[in-house]
Each structure stands twice: as structure tokens, then as C-alpha cells.
Amino acid sequence: MNALAVERHSPLPKRVDLVLIGARGRVGSAFRQRLQACHADLVRGLNIDLRLRAAMDRRGLAERMDGLDPIALDGALRPRSAGDIEALWLHLGRASSTVLIDCTASDEVAGHYPQWLRRGFAIAAANKHAGARPLAFYRDLQQAAQSTPWRYETTVGAAIPILGPLRDLRLRGEQVLGIRGLLSGSLSFLLARLHQGARFSQAVMEARELGYTEPDPLEDLGGEDVARKLLILGREAGFELEPDQIGVNPLTPIRGVSGPALEPALAAEDDAWATRIAAAEAAGQRLVVVGEVGPEGGSVGVQSLSADDALASASPRENVLQIRTALQHQPALTLRGPGAGAEVTAAGVFSDVLALAQQLAR
Numbered sequence: 001m002n003a004l005a006v007e008r009h010s011p012l013p014k015r016v017d018l019v020l021i022g023a024r025g026r027v028g029s030a031f032r033q034r035l036q037a038c039h040a041d042l043v044r045g046l047n048i049d050l051r052l053r054a055a056m057d058r059r060g061l062a063e064r065m066d067g068l069d070p071i072a073l074d075g076a077l078r079p080r081s082a083g084d085i086e087a088l089w090l091h092l093g094r095a096s097s098t099v100l101i102d103c104t105a106s107d108e109v110a111g112h113y114p115q116w117l118r119r120g121f122a123i124a125a126a127n128k129h130a131g132a133r134p135l136a137f138y139r140d141l142q143q144a145a146q147s148t149p150w151r152y153e154t155t156v157g158a159a160i161p162i163l164g165p166l167r168d169l170r171l172r173g174e175q176v177l178g179i180r181g182l183l184s185g186s187l188s189f190l191l192a193r194l195h196q197g198a199r200f201s202q203a204v205m206e207a208r209e210l211g212y213t214e215p216d217p218l219e220d221l222g223g224e225d226v227a228r229k230l231l232i233l234g235r236e237a238g239f240e241l242e243p244d245q246i247g248v249n250p251l252t253p254i255r256g257v258s259g260p261a262l263e264p265a266l267a268a269e270d271d272a273w274a275t276r277i278a279a280a281e282a283a284g285q286r287l288v289v290v291g292e293v294g295p296e297g298g299s300v301g302v303q304s305l306s307a308d309d310a311l312a313s314a315s316p317r318e319n320v321l322q323i324r325t326a327l328q329h330q331p332a333l334t335l336r337g338p339g340a341g342a343e344v345t346a347a348g349v350f351s352d353v354l355a356l357a358q359q360l361a362r
């Protein structure tokens, strides 16, 4: 019998509809592949029938009552039109078994979550924006999520289970004192490549080509992406922080440059980075981008660490998280693993969707 087999089966599988936002992005596409690959096993093992009821991005929208083919989506997508999302919500009807999956990096999309949750749509998000908005929004969102669940495990550390364990620490009354870590797979890849001799501009382009950076790599280089993760982590640990309580030291002052202009703009900093790397190596150290957060706030920036520090010895793409609690501080509780990549992120999103689907199917 399949490993997913469970104790109880009803004759008809419970249908759970999925609406995928960001359907043709890197994570969204990897999610569709996984849905296709796992669908039959989930029907057999969990008695749950996940249907891709609708899919969209900024350019197109597709909807089908009996479910879209997750792989052959291009032909089904039609150009977006005004009011199409509202019309979709009306078509979806009874929302109690629908999961919205946000695979965008859009603040605008995240702004709709409280309203969507209150309409009864569960949400699984790789998008960090909702968890990193000002506290008033975050509190409203958490309140809305008390009746309909919102899961966002992949917003920090991709598929490494971090937020669930952190929540458990808080719930069991284990006071979290502070969190320190390497929270960006793309930046740990970038600095590892610099220590291997790559030029700064070249390493950024490589990270983007490999799908490790945010859609806009300047979000990684500006430190905003790590700052958002620190806010999400800090709030999960019980620290009531506003976004301006996370100090950010960007890796580059360049802002607002995209497309073909980005690489030459970054190349202007190649020599300065080569000098910094050489100075760190001469001192037996390595440069890493460290994020830290505690009850009073946090910071993100480049630090020069002794080569034997756990954060300095991480492999490219790796995330390392050290959580100090009142019970566990010497050594700190440490979680580590691959923290970037569309496929690993989509696998984590899929876990969130499965958890929600099982909850809805009950």
C-alpha cells in the first residue's frame, strides 16, 4: 500500500479547489509540476482531490469548473481584464474548500489577504509582503486568520521548517531571546562566489539565472528581502516589531535599475568588492550577510566572521538559523538547509497547501 495511506476513506474523495496566483513564475511553475506529479497519490492516500480551479498572473487568467491541466496552462490563459478577479470570486461560490496560493512577490496581492480570509478562502503564501507589513495590518491579518487559515512557512528558509518550530517554542512558553542567521540563500550563494573569485556583477547575474534571487535582484542586494524575513521571524517569536525597527545596511547603493542596465551598474562595484574579500581572507575571515532580531528590533548587513563560525562555513544557497531561548542558548537551537530555489520553495508551498487541504477536508 502507498506510504501515504491513511486509516479512513470515504467513498468519494473530498475535492479542494486551488487558485494559483503567479502561475507562470518560477515557484508557481514548479508548484504546478508537483501538483501534477502528486495528484493521484493524494487521492489514493489522503482521499483528497486537489483541483487547479483557476490560475493567473499579471498577464493572464484561466478558470475551469472541473479543474485545469496544471501543465498545459499556456493555451488556457486568456488576457486579464478589468474586474476579472471579482468575477472569479463570485464563480468560486462556496469558499469553504478553496485555497488561494500566492506565488508572487506582490505587495498589492498581499494587501488583499484579510479580505480574502474573511470571505473564507484559505491562503498558502510564498510571498513575504503580508507578514512584513506594518503591525496594524499584521494584527488584522492574524485576527482574520483565526477563522480561516493562512500558512506561510516558505517565506523564511524556503522548505526548511522554521516558522512552525518557532511557533511551537512560543506556545510551550519557551521564551525566545534572539535569532541570528544566514537568511538569504541568494546572498549566501553570492558571497560564496565572491570568495571563489567571481566578480560581484557576475555573481549577481549567476544567482539570478539560477532562480535564487527575488524577481528584482536589488531587493536581495538592498537587504529588504532579509529584513522582511527578520520581521516575520521576530513576530512569530512574539516580538511586536514595526518594519522600521529592522536596520538595513545594503550591499549596494544602486536603486531602481533593471533589465540590461543592471549588470553594467553593478560592475562599477566589482573592484571594491574584490578588495573587501581580499582583506577578509588576509585576516582569516569570510564575509557573510547576517540577520539578527530580538525583542527590541533587528539588523541586516555584511559581517566579517572568523572562518570557523557556523554562519561563515555554510555552503552556497544554505540558510542557517540560530535561535536562542531561555532554555537553549549554549549552544543555540540551530536549523539549517537549502534556503533558495524554485523547486524547493514550491515543495514547501505544497506542504502548506496539503496541511490546509486536510484541514478543509475535515
Ligand SMILES: NC(=O)c1ccc[n+]([C@@H]2O[C@H](COP(=O)([O-])OP(=O)(O)OC[C@H]3O[C@@H](n4cnc5c(N)ncnc54)[C@H](OP(=O)(O)O)[C@@H]3O)[C@@H](O)[C@H]2O)c1
Residues within 6 Å of the ligand: 021, 022, 023, 024, 025, 026, 027, 028, 056, 057, 058, 059, 060, 103, 104, 105, 106, 108, 109, 126, 127, 128, 154, 155, 158, 211, 212, 213, 214, 215, 339, 340, 341, 342, 345
Ligand atoms: N525563487 C526562490 O528561490 C524563492 C525562495 C523563497 C521564496 N520565494 C518567493 O516566491 C515568490 C515567487 O518567486 P519567483 O521566483 O517564482 O518569482 P517570479 O518568477 O518573478 O514569478 C512571479 C510571478 O508572480 C506574478 N505576479 C506578480 N505580480 C502579480 C500580480 N499583481 N497579480 C498576479 N500575478 C502577479 C508574475 O506574473 P507576470 O509574469 O505576469 O508578471 C509571475 O507569474 C516570491 O514572493 C519570492 O520571494 C522564492
